[in-house]
Amino acid sequence: MIGIISDGDSDFHVLKKLIEAIFEKHHKENSLEEEFYRFDNIDTIKVVQNYFQTCKKEGYGLHHKHTTQFVEDINEFLGTAFLKLANEKGTYLTNQDILIFNADSEIILEKTDSYFEEWFYFVYPVLWKAIEHFYDNRIKEGYTYEYLPLILPLIPFPCIEILVRAAMPNYKEKYRSFNAKPDLKQEVWGTDSIPIAYNKEYLQRTLAKHIIPQNIEQVYKHIPEARKFIQILSFNLSK
Incomplete structure (x- = not known):
């Protein structure tokens, strides 16, 4: 089972489709609808964005209070x-189950290589620290690794739509400097309203057309924050 902790409808659908495409390409299987679970009422984006804002004001470091x-x-x-x-x-x-932690950063990179600047990149070491703490807490409760899920974080800059745009034709560096809303959502879905995009099936048609196995390489190439995510999920020892 694959559980996706995300803040919005588009995030869940994009991640679900991305994971299905990775599995189809590398594991030769299409995930069934009931294998995915979306968590409701978990406000990930507020916590992540508050952290970024506090870091900008007060600095970043593993031992900071925030x-x-x-x-x-x-x-x-x-x-x-x-x-x-x-x-x-x-x-x-x-350990055959997967738990995805996702939230939009709502932060513009300006260019792809900016991701590797310490201020942007620092959120991932902190997330991995949190994941390590989760595993440590479960071990202390008596769990073994065989009964704990694989946990993967994915915080895109500025939002989940950048992954979709990377899978579409004619991707350009300029999309990194787009605001999440309205610019990037409008570019990807044809509207900055996710309810409209979903109800009119713009979202479903875009994902079906572009988030496909042969386009995973494009996402990997252009979106460095998604590379470890793709690398881990594509690993197949049986090949």
Whole structure:
């Protein structure tokens, strides 16, 4: 089972389609609808954006008070999601299950290489620290690695739509400097309203056309924050 912790409808649908495309290309299987679970009422974007804003004002570092609070907040999200996903599955989770933590950063990079600047990149070491703490807490509760899910974070800059635009033809560096709303959403869906995009099936048609196995390489090439995500999910020992 694959649980996706995300803040909005478009985030869930994009990630679901991306994971299905990766699995189809590298594992020769199409994931069934019921294998995905979306968590409701988990406000990931507020916590992530507040962290970025505080870091901008007060600095960043693993021992800052706001970083410690951010790690605790992520741990709480993961702990809640872990229990909910097991309940939804109807049995215990295993290392064959996946838990995705996603939130839009709403931060413009200006150019792709800016991702590697410390201020932007720092959110990922902190997220991995939070994930390590989650595993440590579960071990102390008596779990073993065989009964814990794979947890992967994905924080796109500025929003999930950048992954979709990277999979579409004629991707350009300029899209990194687009605001999430209205510019990038308008570019990808043809409207900056996700409800309209979904109800008129712009979103579904765009994903069906562009988030496909042969376009995964384009996402990997242009979106560095998605590379570890793709690399891990595409790993196949049986080849």
